[in-house]
Amino acid sequence: MTQAASSAADRRALLRLARQRLRARVRRPNAGDAITLALPAVLVAGALWSGSAASVPELATRGDAAALGMLLAAAVAFLSYGMLFRAADDPFLRRLGVESRAVYAERAARLLAAGLALVVVLAAYAARAGRIPDQLLPIALVAVLTAWGSGAAATTLAGRAMVTRSPGSGWGCLTVGMWDREVAAAAPLVYAPLIPLLSGGAAGAAAFGTGWPGVGVSLAVALVLARLGARWWEAAIPRFGPQLLEMAFAPPPPAGVGELSVGRGLARLLPRAAAAVWARDGVVTARRFAWATRIVWPVAIVTLALLARRGTDPGTRGWVALAALSVWMLQMVALVGLGRYERGGRRWLDRSLGITPLQRVLGRWAFGWGASLWLGVPLALAWGWWTDAGPGWPWVFVGAGTAAVGAIASVTAAGWR
Numbered sequence: 001m002t003q004a005a006s007s008a009a010d011r012r013a014l015l016r017l018a019r020q021r022l023r024a025r026v027r028r029p030n031a032g033d034a035i036t037l038a039l040p041a042v043l044v045a046g047a048l049w050s051g052s053a054a055s056v057p058e059l060a061t062r063g064d065a066a067a068l069g070m071l072l073a074a075a076v077a078f079l080s081y082g083m084l085f086r087a088a089d090d091p092f093l094r095r096l097g098v099e100s101r102a103v104y105a106e107r108a109a110r111l112l113a114a115g116l117a118l119v120v121v122l123a124a125y126a127a128r129a130g131r132i133p134d135q136l137l138p139i140a141l142v143a144v145l146t147a148w149g150s151g152a153a154a155t156t157l158a159g160r161a162m163v164t165r166s167p168g169s170g171w172g173c174l175t176v177g178m179w180d181r182e183v184a185a186a187a188p189l190v191y192a193p194l195i196p197l198l199s200g201g202a203a204g205a206a207a208f209g210t211g212w213p214g215v216g217v218s219l220a221v222a223l224v225l226a227r228l229g230a231r232w233w234e235a236a237i238p239r240f241g242p243q244l245l246e247m248a249f250a251p252p253p254p255a256g257v258g259e260l261s262v263g264r265g266l267a268r269l270l271p272r273a274a275a276a277v278w279a280r281d282g283v284v285t286a287r288r289f290a291w292a293t294r295i296v297w298p299v300a301i302v303t304l305a306l307l308a309r310r311g312t313d314p315g316t317r318g319w320v321a322l323a324a325l326s327v328w329m330l331q332m333v334a335l336v337g338l339g340r341y342e343r344g345g346r347r348w349l350d351r352s353l354g355i356t357p358l359q360r361v362l363g364r365w366a367f368g369w370g371a372s373l374w375l376g377v378p379l380a381l382a383w384g385w386w387t388d389a390g391p392g393w394p395w396v397f398v399g400a401g402t403a404a405v406g407a408i409a410s411v412t413a414a415g416w417r
Contacts, residue, residue: 010102014093018106059135062208064315067306068136069143069204070197071323072122076115076144077193077200078295080151083111084233085159085240094241104233108152108226115144125322139207142218146203149222151196152229158188160236162243197298270366273355277363278370281338285367288341292334296374299327303375304382311386324379328372328399332406335368339413360414361407368403375399 059065084107093103119140126133207214270278285292303320310316376399383392 008102010099011105014098014102014106015109018110059139059208060315062205065139065208066201066205067302067319068139069146069207070201070302071319072115072118072140072143072204073147073197073200074295074298075118075326076111076147076151077196078291079111079114080155080193080196081189082291083107083114084152084155090241094237100234100237101230103237104156104230108148108229111152112148115148116141119144138210138212138215139204141215142207143200143204145215145218145222147196147200149225149229150199151193153225153232154192154195155189156229156232156236158192159240160232161188162186163236163239270362271359273359274363274366277355277360278367281364281367284338284341285334285371289334289337292331293371293374295327295330296371299323300375300378304378307382307386311382312388317387317389320379320383324375324395324398325402327375328402331368331371332402332409335364335403335406335410336413338364339410342414357411361411364410365400365404365407368406369400372399372403 059068084104087107090103094100119137122140123133123137126136203218207218303323306316306320373396376396380392380395383389383395385392
């Protein structure tokens, strides 16, 4: 069998196994799977049911199209590295001898499916609110396709750069402001999401008024970029795959220097056991779900800029509300991920220490609410300053509510006993 035929056979096998896993999770979901899928679906359904024409962002100018493109591209940009390089079965597939390009094709297909799912949700939201998505759909598809192709190419090129640089050489001006040596060593990976983020915004602006022909052009460009990504992936993965495992390893702190700080700050208001859960969740999230806090900053910056410029416009407020709820939904997914991680056997530690399920819920809710405040507080202040839609403090309690739902779902996914 030739290499091309072997790669095609491996690609078909991986796609078939992915469909089987998805079908098995839908037919026989466990608690974690059901909650992970059901919570976003319930929140999106609620948004669709209560939506109105005023809450749908308008596409009256090229700037509005750029904002739409950047919002959709942001999700694809932040998912690119994890989907392409951080899948749990990658080391196993390499040991089996699966063709590297087949693995890349299956990972890239997952990334594209995630981006297209966002477009479907956005179109359904607009249709439910009484807006015909004939103008929105082409712009959204152009932005997602551009972000997908450029994200795959930028991420794989950054991976190749990590293994082809000369020993002892640095990254020059890319490391400006990076005081952590490990972060500075991975500077190409840090900056890689900016390429699909900016490309998606620019593509959305360029697609304004062009209609469906722009979708065909963006698809052709995206396929070319994705094919380049396959070449760079194949060159990078033999050495970058093992390096990924080294980068993911976090050594324990030195003796006498603990990571857990229990009972400091507002945690003093909680029972000691709940405060310990709060501290533990913070450490685990920082290591395993860092994206749940990292995504806050770009969204906060963009929302503040939008409210400062056009806060009195209902369409702008719709964009801001949708972006904030999306961030808190992702943080809810991270909380459920903590519960699924505990379900693997770690929750016996809580039982051995006498931490009750209600204390776990309280501590996890406190942690989730604290994480939501990084966006909730700036949003509440900007909403009160620059909009005429009433006070902004309810946003703080919206974050508290989503954190409460996420905490209950997380403990349910881990098991109450």
